[in-house]
Amino acid sequence: MRYQPEHKAEVHQKIVKDASRRVRAEGLTGTAVAAVMRDTGLTHGGFYKHFGSKDELLVESLREAFRDIADKLARAAEQSHAETPWKAIVKTYLSLEYCDHAERGCPLTALAPEMARVDKKMRSQILPELVNYKNRMLPFMPGLRTADRERAFFSIFSTMIGAMEIARMLPESSMREKVLASARDFLLHSF
């Protein structure tokens, strides 16, 4: 074969990475195959050499998005020397930076309602990624027993997701920051 054997895998991964950004920025429905391929510097035609269907790409791009944000949050938690890990996660998650750059943020804040609407098959492929995300965050959550930490995960992430989504609807940076700060204060004083 003409290319290095890993070449195709690399291109595949680049498409997935680009799609994971575009999907968070434009939505599952708002993401066109041709646009993703253009992001990658290719044309739409070659797409089906890499993926069996658009849905296949969407699932892979969501997996990548979950991994991406979990990596970032885990890093923030691990680098939090002075404070509790979960507080570092809250501060990182609820930053203006992520508010203004949905494409780098959590796929839940960007896509949860859309993910709830995809067909059964796709939902069943997405669910494990959500579970995996939760399990990666669990060790950083407050609480002594696993069940406590699991409840903390759901409470903390529910609040962060909702606050981020409300903030993103607001036109002015100062209003967005007010909502984010309010959720930060609420969470940091609740556990």
Add this chain to the structure above:
Amino acid sequence: MRYQPEHKAEVHQKIVKDASRRVRAEGLTGTAVAAVMRDTGLTHGGFYKHFGSKDELLVESLREAFRDIADKLARAAEQSHAETPWKAIVKTYLSLEYCDHAERGCPLTALAPEMARVDKKMRSQILPELVNYKNRMLPFMPGLRTADRERAFFSIFSTMIGAMEIARMLPESSMREKVLASARDFLLHSF
């Protein structure tokens, strides 16, 4: 004219009501003009006798959705004899009933990320509806001063929105109920 003068206004309102349901169930992008008209028992062609554009319908349907849920929550709060109004709102909002029927629920849980992505013009038309929703809920929120109640509104609704969205991604009713119950407990013990 052949019809009662209020006939057109009635049909217009029926289209808006049907659209407000469909939009919450299928998303802004997922809602086709022809589908809404079919819901109303009409065909797609007459649509532009009632609305200048699809976006115009979307804005009106969102307004209707906000009014719809605000009415329901206000009623729940007012009928809460034994308990604090805001607790009645939390219990109503975070019910399996609303989880399984997005089309009757809060447009924020169903559409917040999509609303954050619509163009500036539409966003500026949606914002007042969000503000109005907040203001209608404010008197029921815990806290003495307005600023406290406003912070409570953002904290409580953020948590409810996020929890509902996570719950809606889950395939089994028992899992959904667990997430909803977790958020309910968290909120009811936090204020």
Add this chain to the structure above:
DNA sequence: CAGATGGGATGATGCTGATCATCCTATAGA
């Protein structure tokens, strides 16, 4: 250097959906 191979490009195809011009028809009012 020649030939084979597969990644990528070009260019259909067909569907869905928004928008709109035009036609149809029921009925208020004479």
Add this chain to the structure above:
DNA sequence: TCTATAGGATGATCAGCATCATCCCATCTG
């Protein structure tokens, strides 16, 4: 009963998009 009128239906147009058949060409192998 007759006519004007406007709400609603039909059908066309046009654009966006997923999917795929086919072609091209870079380069690895011999």
